[in-house]
Amino acid sequence: MSRTLHLPEQFIHLPRYPLLYPNPSPIHPLQTLTTQLNPSNTSKISLYTKREDHSSPLACAGNKYRKLEYIVPDILSSKPPITTLVTEGAVQSNHTVQVAAVARKLGLKALVLLGKNTGGGLAAASDQEAFLRTGNVQVAKLLGAHVRLLDAADVARLTAKSDEYDTPHILMDELRKEGSVPYWIPSGASLHPLGGVGYARCAVEISMQEEELQLPGSGRFDYVFVACGSGSTVGGLIAGFKLVEKFEKAQQGCEMRPRQVIGIPISPTKPLEWHQTRVLDFARKAAGLIGLDSTRDVTMDDVRLDDRFAGSRYGVLDTETKQTLEMMARTEGVVLDPVYTAKVLRGMVHYVQHGELDSDPAQHVNALFIHTGGQAALAAYADID
Incomplete structure (x- = not known):
């Protein structure tokens, strides 16, 4: 099936000043990590990462x-x-x-x-x-x-x-x-009225890359793990995937299982309900700007956040997150940051190790980790060996 998307005119005509490379930020498989976490691959899981830290020629590329x-x-x-x-x-x-x-x-x-x-x-x-x-x-x-x-x-x-x-x-x-x-x-x-639109566009970009990658199973990413800080990256992704899936339903005549965006809050300062309400608001604002019905097309059922990996405080590198940062560097040669992406990967690893990626045992699951950059902060964390 072709994944060429005919975006709503409303989305196409939103003014945009290019700051990214003309080609999409790359998605590549985390083959070594997948094997290490699931050596027999009995669960039929494949892990990938989208390198938003390779998205722009400007300093410290990121989300x-x-x-x-x-x-x-x-x-x-x-x-x-x-x-x-x-x-x-x-x-x-x-x-x-x-x-x-x-x-x-x-x-x-x-x-x-x-x-x-x-x-x-x-x-x-x-x-x-x-x-x-x-x-x-x-x-x-x-x-x-x-x-x-x-x-x-x-x-x-x-x-x-x-x-x-x-x-x-x-x-x-x-x-x-x-x-x-x-x-x-x-x-x-995030609080800027246009804060969520960029990641709505990123969701469309990801859907286009799915076909090129020839993913097993559903042919799409079943789960997308991303940091939830101020919240509009998560909200934008939710809105963008709702737009993609609305087009896919119209093209195929049937509804497929939606891609599940899992936001990992990186600070325990606010209760989970506060983050959920905030993300829903960002998602609905983005939805209205890209041609969706902001109330009908996006609901709280689309918001899935998991705050078990937030650690003790924002910006504090706890032992488990530090271990995840080291594991990624020593298995895949990929450097994470201590504040956001190491916590997100820790969450994805936990889901794999504890069987929390809901699936039919016969169905292959594809999970995507969005690397939002931030490695420059490592220099300030003097206790990282």
Whole structure:
């Protein structure tokens, strides 16, 4: 069956500024890991990874560039012209580095706000001085971003008038008084109205790659494992796969088993229900933008999150996650990051080892791990051998 997709006009015509390579980020099998986890292959499971860390020529390629592709047109059309991109994150934020790189691409300045009290990475670091100057902090400065390290009091002062997009109005007003024209990009680019569209497009891209890979069994990825941080990557994937499956149903005349997106929250700060509601909201916003009925086509039944692998705090590398990071490097030669992707892979490994990938014993199961990048943060985690 051909998987050529005729996207809704509404999706096709959404303004997009290309930040990725012209070809899709690669998907390749994790053959050694599959064999190690299931040596007899009695469960008929195949594991794969989509390398979003190989998606863009810009610095520290990762999942944020897909989101930013749909935000850049809004930046470029703003009047008066934007001079400075402003964003925030934890000390070792991947998102802030990618925003800084986009600023370089567009010829703009970048102001990066890093919360020293966001998550537990800094408090748990064996070398806190190194944590504050290496890894993503170093890369952001190398890209020419102005980096401001904020303590809790600074954050409270600057964001005292936050709106639904967490805009730090006091800071933005200060920048305007200094002659800048700032543009606010929320943490993870998720709260931006266009935050989920990039990963809806990624879901379509994955469906196109499935045919090229000639996957066994259903010929598709039955499970897609991805990090759930700010939430719009998961939400966008849910919306995109719903669009793909709606087209497939119309083409084939019957409904196939849907691809199951499993989001792995990487922070235990908020209860699971909070993450589920947030992801559903992002998925529905993306669905409405790409031509779906946001309420009817996407429901809470489509949201599957598993918080068993979040660890003690955001940014803290627990023993089990560290072991997973080492296992991936020493089996597949693939380097993960300590904050997001190592926790996601730990979740996928657990599902395989404990028989939690629901399947008919006679049916082959294909599981995809989305590698969202972030390896630059490793330099700040001095206790990783």
